[in-house]
Amino acid sequence: MKKKILVVEDDQFFRETVCELLQKKFDVKEAASGKAAIEILSIADFDLVLSDIQMPGMTGIELLEWSQKNKPIPFVIMTGFSLLLETKTAFDLGAKGFVSKPFKSSELLATIDSIIGDKEKIEVAEVQPKQDYCKVSIDEFVARPKIDFDVFIKLSETKVIRLAHKGEQLPADRVQHYKEKGVKFLHILKEDFGKLVDFNMSLTRIIKDRDDISIEKKMNFIKYTGEVLMEKVFVMGLDKQSFTDGQNFLNMSLGVISDSKEHLDLLDALNANSDQVYAHSLGVALYSVMVAKKMGFEANSVLFKIMMAGLYHDIGKKEIDRALLEKPRQLLSQQERKIFETHVIRSQEILMQVHGVSEEVAQIVSEHHEDMTGNGYPLNKAVKFQHPLSRIIQAVNIFMELVVKPGNEHVTGPAAVAQIEKVYDNRVDKKVLAALKSIFSA
Numbered sequence: 001m002k003k004k005i006l007v008v009e010d011d012q013f014f015r016e017t018v019c020e021l022l023q024k025k026f027d028v029k030e031a032a033s034g035k036a037a038i039e040i041l042s043i044a045d046f047d048l049v050l051s052d053i054q055m056p057g058m059t060g061i062e063l064l065e066w067s068q069k070n071k072p073i074p075f076v077i078m079t080g081f082s083l084l085l086e087t088k089t090a091f092d093l094g095a096k097g098f099v100s101k102p103f104k105s106s107e108l109l110a111t112i113d114s115i116i117g118d119k120e121k122i123e124v125a126e127v128q129p130k131q132d133y134c135k136v137s138i139d140e141f142v143a144r145p146k147i148d149f150d151v152f153i154k155l156s157e158t159k160v161i162r163l164a165h166k167g168e169q170l171p172a173d174r175v176q177h178y179k180e181k182g183v184k185f186l187h188i189l190k191e192d193f194g195k196l197v198d199f200n201m202s203l204t205r206i207i208k209d210r211d212d213i214s215i216e217k218k219m220n221f222i223k224y225t226g227e228v229l230m231e232k233v234f235v236m237g238l239d240k241q242s243f244t245d246g247q248n249f250l251n252m253s254l255g256v257i258s259d260s261k262e263h264l265d266l267l268d269a270l271n272a273n274s275d276q277v278y279a280h281s282l283g284v285a286l287y288s289v290m291v292a293k294k295m296g297f298e299a300n301s302v303l304f305k306i307m308m309a310g311l312y313h314d315i316g317k318k319e320i321d322r323a324l325l326e327k328p329r330q331l332l333s334q335q336e337r338k339i340f341e342t343h344v345i346r347s348q349e350i351l352m353q354v355h356g357v358s359e360e361v362a363q364i365v366s367e368h369h370e371d372m373t374g375n376g377y378p379l380n381k382a383v384k385f386q387h388p389l390s391r392i393i394q395a396v397n398i399f400m401e402l403v404v405k406p407g408n409e410h411v412t413g414p415a416a417v418a419q420i421e422k423v424y425d426n427r428v429d430k431k432v433l434a435a436l437k438s439i440f441s442a
């Protein structure tokens with residue numbers, strides 16, 4: 001005798017499609033709402049309920065609660081990724097399975113078979129119980145739209161659901177949504193961990209030539225850089241804790257970088273051509289890290305990418321005539337402005353040749369003069385094509401232009417942010433500006 005399934009789904013098209021698929025193998029009844037499902041379940045017996053979560057009136061979760069109390073039947077939920085936490089609740093309440101929309105017919109049948117079929121039981125279709133997983137801060141994925149390994153979320157010790165397959169995209173807004181809902185960690189397979197730690201690998205690549213550096217050169221670099229930071233980059237009213245945290249991170253990163261002759265030579269050349277640009281670059285690195293922390297980015301690998309992009313965003317200026325760089329921007333002729341704007345592409349090209357600078361950092365650097373309206377330069381790139389971290393560097397760059405400038409020593413942080421809000425309006429990310437504002441206690 002065929003097993004009986006009740007399909008509960010408010011979307012008529014979707015409901016009919018699912019019913020048609022299941023009818024080949026099961027005895028299927030349908031309900032267009034949670035309430036209708038209760039009426040049917042009260043008078044007839046079923047082997048399984050397959051229910052949507054989000055429905056007007058009564059949600060799938062409420063139906064599941066009712067069913068657990070009044071008529072316990074294996075319950076499988078169908079849901080989109082945005083309802084992941086509701087999915088977790090459903091499992092806590094006793095749901096037996098999960099299919100994420102959109103799903104392939106084979107996935108749905110496999111899930112149902114695993115619960116009421118003759119095959120060996122598997123609790124969640126997507127579970128890979130024998131695998132070892134490792135925990136990864138969700139921030140790792142904010143800055144990683146492309147992934148080359150499977151990503152999972154753990155619902156419990158034994159239930160793991162795959163969020164994205166190898167080679168797929170994990171959209172930044174979906175990751176942000178999880179973060180806002182309080183998800184702190186995602187999981188990857190232990191065997192994939194090597195692919196994730198390009199942070200550590202970058203470090204290894206950076207320090208490959210550490211023996212070439214004399215201690216004296218390293219000490220001079222750190223001492224000089226520390227002085228520039230205190231003298232030119234500290235802005236009045238800065239929240240002390242944010243500054244200390246940001247500075248600690250920057251010092252740690254510069255300690256790593258200063259083990260590399262290639263990196264030191266690069267920064268030396270930037271400083272020799274224009275100490276103003278060097279101070280500005282340090283400032284963008286430091287403030288971008290502080291802003292990123294305020295925005296909730298905590299993973300060192302993300303902060304390191306931001307720091308590198310901030311430090312090197314204007315590295316292309318080392319190839320541009322100092323007199324042109326120091327001329328007030330509004331006095332540049334059209335020809336000179338064109339030359340000035342080439343610094344972006346020069347920066348990107350230089351960085352692509354440097355050990356330990358990831359492609360992502362080079363991309364962020366190439367986008368530091370793009371904007372939120374798609375009217376920046378050099379490419380007028382629409383925001384959806386920009387790296388999610390570029391907007392931090394973009395706004396902080398403008399901020400530093402205002403505060404680290406001879407003659408602008410009196411400009412306070414909040415005043416500079418207010419000016420950006422007025423002049424740049426929707427060209428900069430409001431969340432970045434809010435975070436920037438919040439690092440000033442006064």
Ligand SMILES: [Fe+2]
Pocket residue numbers: 313314343368369
């Ligand atoms: Fe720039």
